[in-house]
Structures are given as C-alpha cells and as structure tokens.
Amino acid sequence: MKKMSISSRFAVGVHILTLIEFNKDGVSSSEYLAESVNTNPAVIRKITGMLKKAGLVEVHPGIAGARLARKLSEITLLDVYKAVDVVQENELFSVHGNPNPKCPVGRNIQDAIIPVLSTAQIALEKVLGNVTIEDIVKGIVEKENISS
Amino acid sequence: MKKMSISSRFAVGVHILTLIEFNKDGVSSSEYLAESVNTNPAVIRKITGMLKKAGLVEVHPGIAGARLARKLSEITLLDVYKAVDVVQENELFSVHGNPNPKCPVGRNIQDAIIPVLSTAQIALEKVLGNVTIEDIVKGIVEKENISS
DNA sequence: TTAAATGTAATTATATTGGTTACAAGCACT
DNA sequence: AGTGCTTGTAACCAATATAATTACATTTAA
Numbered sequence: 001m002k003k004m005s006i007s008s009r010f011a012v013g014v015h016i017l018t019l020i021e022f023n024k025d026g027v028s029s030s031e032y033l034a035e036s037v038n039t040n041p042a043v044i045r046k047i048t049g050m051l052k053k054a055g056l057v058e059v060h061p062g063i064a065g066a067r068l069a070r071k072l073s074e075i076t077l078l079d080v081y082k083a084v085d086v087v088q089e090n091e092l093f094s095v096h097g098n099p100n101p102k103c104p105v106g107r108n109i110q111d112a113i114i115p116v117l118s119t120a121q122i123a124l125e126k127v128l129g130n131v132t133i134e135d136i137v138k139g140i141v142e143k144e145n146i147s148s
Numbered sequence: 149m150k151k152m153s154i155s156s157r158f159a160v161g162v163h164i165l166t167l168i169e170f171n172k173d174g175v176s177s178s179e180y181l182a183e184s185v186n187t188n189p190a191v192i193r194k195i196t197g198m199l200k201k202a203g204l205v206e207v208h209p210g211i212a213g214a215r216l217a218r219k220l221s222e223i224t225l226l227d228v229y230k231a232v233d234v235v236q237e238n239e240l241f242s243v244h245g246n247p248n249p250k251c252p253v254g255r256n257i258q259d260a261i262i263p264v265l266s267t268a269q270i271a272l273e274k275v276l277g278n279v280t281i282e283d284i285v286k287g288i289v290e291k292e293n294i295s296s
Numbered sequence: 297t298t299a300a301a302t303g304t305a306a307t308t309a310t311a312t313t314g315g316t317t318a319c320a321a322g323c324a325c326t
Numbered sequence: 327a328g329t330g331c332t333t334g335t336a337a338c339c340a341a342t343a344t345a346a347t348t349a350c351a352t353t354t355a356a
Contacts, residue, residue: 004152004153004154004155004234004235004312004313005152005235005236005239005240005241005242006152006240006241006242007152007242007343007344007345008241008242008243008244008245008344008345009344009345010241011241011242011243011244011257011261011265012244014257014261015244015247015253015254015257018253018257018260019251019253019254022252022253029300029301029302030301030302031301035248035251036247036248036251036253036254037244037247037248037254038244038246038247038248038254039244039345039346040345040346040347040348041301041302042303042304042346042347042348042349043345043346043347045301045302045303045304046303046304048302049302049303049304059302059303060301060302060353060354061301061302061303061352061353061354062300062301062302062352062353062354062355063301063302063353063354063355064300064301064302064354064355065301077261077264086152087152087153088153091153092153092154093153093154093156093158093159094153094154094155094156094159095156095159096156096159096160096163096185096186096187096314097156098186099163099184099185099186100183100184100185100186103167103183103184104170104288104292105163105166105167105170105184105288106163106167106184106185106186108287108288108291108292109159109162109163109166109284109288111287111291112166112284112287112288112291113159113162113225113284116225116275116276116279116284117159119275120272120273120275120276121272123271123272123274123275124268124269124271124272125268126271127264127267127268127271128264128268131264136257136260136261136264139256139259139260140252140253140256140257140260143256143259143260144252144256152343152344155312155313155314156313156314157313157314177331177332177333178332178333179332187314187315188314188315188316188317189332189333190315190316190317190318190334190335191314191315191316193332193333193334193335194334194335196333196334197333197334197335207333207334208322208323208332208333209321209322209323209332209333209334210321210322210323210324210331210332210333211322211323211324211332211333212323212324212331212332212333213332244345
C-alpha cells in the first residue's frame with residue numbers, strides 16, 4: 001500500500017522559484033519552466049498563480065515570463081509551502097471526527113492529542129522557515145561545481 | 149479544495165491504546181473499541197493488527213479483547229505513527245519524479261531539497277517521540293476532572 | 297490586427313482513505 | 327464434538343485528491 005505524502009506541488013514550487021533565479025537574465029515562461037520540471041505548462045501556470053497570490057513572484061497576463069517578487073534570501077520554503085496550499089492551516093494531521101461522547105476517552109481524545117499534533121506540525125514548519133531559496137540555489141551551484 | 153492530511157488512522161491508533169488502558173479491567177473487543185471511536189469493528193481490527201505487528205498490543209484470534217504489550221510510559225506517539233504506517237519512511241513529502249537532467253536546476257533539485265524535507269520530517273517525528281500514551285491518558289483524566 | 301502568453305475551467309486517469317460486507321480460522325464453554 | 331463469539335482478512339465501494347491534459351477567454355506587445 002502506498003502512503004500519504006505532501007503534494008509535490010511544494011517541491012515544484014521550490015523548483016520554479018529556483019529556476020527563475022537561475023534564468024534571471026532570460027525569460028521564464030510557463031513553457032520554459034515546464035520543460036525543466038518536466039510537466040505541462042498549465043500545471044506550472046496554476047502553481048505560479050499560487051506563488052503570485054502569495055506575493056512571491058510577479059507574473060502578468062499576456063507578458064511572457066515570471067520574476068521573483070522578493071529577494072532570494074527573503075523567500076523561505078515555508079513561504080512556498082503555505083503558498084501552494086498543500087496542507088490546510090493546522091491540519092497536517094487529521095483526527096477522526098465523531099468519537100463517542102458517552103465515553104470518557106471518546107469525548108476528550110481530540111482535545112488531548114490536537115495540541116501535540118499542532119506542536120509537531122509547528123516543528124516541521126519551523127525547519128522549512130529556516131531555509132531560503134537562496135540556500136537551495138547555493139546548494140545547486142555547489143553540486144554543479146563538484147560534478148564538473 | 150480540500151487538502152491532504154495524514155490519515156486519521158494515527159489518531160485512531162492513539163485512541164485505541166488509550167481506551168485499552170482506561171478499560172484495563174474490562175474486555176476491549178473490537179466492537180467495544182469501535183463504539184468509542186465510532187467506526188466499524190473491522191476498521192478497528194485492521195488498525196489493532198498493525199499495532200500488534202509493531203509490538204504495542206497483544207491480541208489473539210478467537211479471544212476477545214486487546215491488551216497493551218508495554219507499559220503506558222513506554223509507548224510513544226511516534227511508535228503509533230510508525231505502526232499504523234501513515235507515512236512511508238522518509239517520504240512525508242513527495243518530490244516530483246522526473247525533472248529534466250539537461251537543466252542544472254532539474255538535475256540537482258532533488259538532492260538540494262530532500263535533506264531539508266528530511267530534517268523537517270525528523271523534527272516532526274521527534275515531537276511525537278517525546279509524548280507517550282501515558283501523557284495522553286493523564287491529559288484525559290485531567291479534562292474529565294475539570295469538567296466534573 | 298496578429299501572434300503569443302497567462303489565467304482558468306473542465307475533464308480524465310490514478311490512487312488513497314475510510315467504510316462495509318463477508319467469511320475463514322481460532323478459542324472457550326458446555 | 328458442537329455452538330457461539332471473536333479475531334484476521336480479503337474484496338469491494340464511495341468519496342476525494344493529485345497531476346496531467348485540453349481548451350479557450352483574456353491580455354499584452356509589436
């Protein structure tokens with residue numbers, strides 16, 4: 001059985017932003033980006049639209065190319081994570097909805113575990129918040145240099 | 149659009165273990181547990197089977213009732229999380245599979261982000277590892293006392 | 297006005313979740 | 327042994343999400 005995982009929209013979002021930076025002297029159209037991600041331009045446009053709504057990129061209808069709306073060092077992976085909306089606020093974990101209120105465990109289990117789950121989710125998000133697109137770009141440059 | 153979230157199997161697993169403890173002087177059959185969780189006994193049996201395989205509970209075919217296989221304080225939420233298999237090892241996040249190797253970003257993006265995602269996942273799991281079923285039981289007892 | 301790009305909706309294939317039914321196999325008790 | 331209850335599983339279903347794809351309206355530059 002294959003298991004749940006957080007949508008690759010997130011990884012694609014990071015890919016898009018990173019590539020825009022790499023190609024900052026060129027034009028990053030949805031077709032161009034799609035070729036690197038290896039998907040359909042419409043998928044790119046949908047994700048780019050989310051990044052735009054979050055204020056991470058600038059895109060304009062009719063005008064080819066997306067550009068970063070902030071400095072590299074001011075876009076964290078958490079920004080991307082939230083922008084592409086892979087997880088609903090405070091709902092990384094889902095809790096069964098209708099436990100039996102006649103049972104002491106049933107009527108309190110939600111209140112007992114939700115704070116823990118929330119703490120775990122925050123810990124995860126904190127890690128993402130400490131990494132920027134700049135870090136990712138640097139990582140890629142490094143790897144390129146090593147293998148050349 | 150509704151978003152992804154980690155299967156409630158996890159929360160149900162915690163519920164089951166907690167209830168077994170609450171009902172330690174009684175018989176925790178799948179039917180009994182199902183009533184508190186408010187689901188089907190077969191669902192309980194499936195999850196209980198996973199908890200059993202992970203060495204967290206004792207259950208025997210033909211014999212009614214499940215019992216904890218360890219002390220309360222020695223079962224962490226991380227144990228449950230892993231037992232019920234909601235997330236594949238190191239794959240809480242999914243990364244798009246076929247970026248273009250002709251592009252510097254495409255051929256390195258996976259290596260660049262996977263360590264970050266892994267760190268984030270570990271941070272999440274660490275929080276779960278620091279909370280035991282005993283803590284959950286205490287939490288419920290507290291809430292019950294307050295509201296009585 | 298024309299060509300090209302973005303924005304967006306509709307559709308599809310695939311997969312997972314959670315629930316449900318059904319039944320084989322195991323154990324206790326008479 | 328035979329009955330009754332329980333666990334262990336498999337098969338199936340409905341609902342939902344993802345990602346890809348197609349199509350087209352809107353917008354811009356030239």
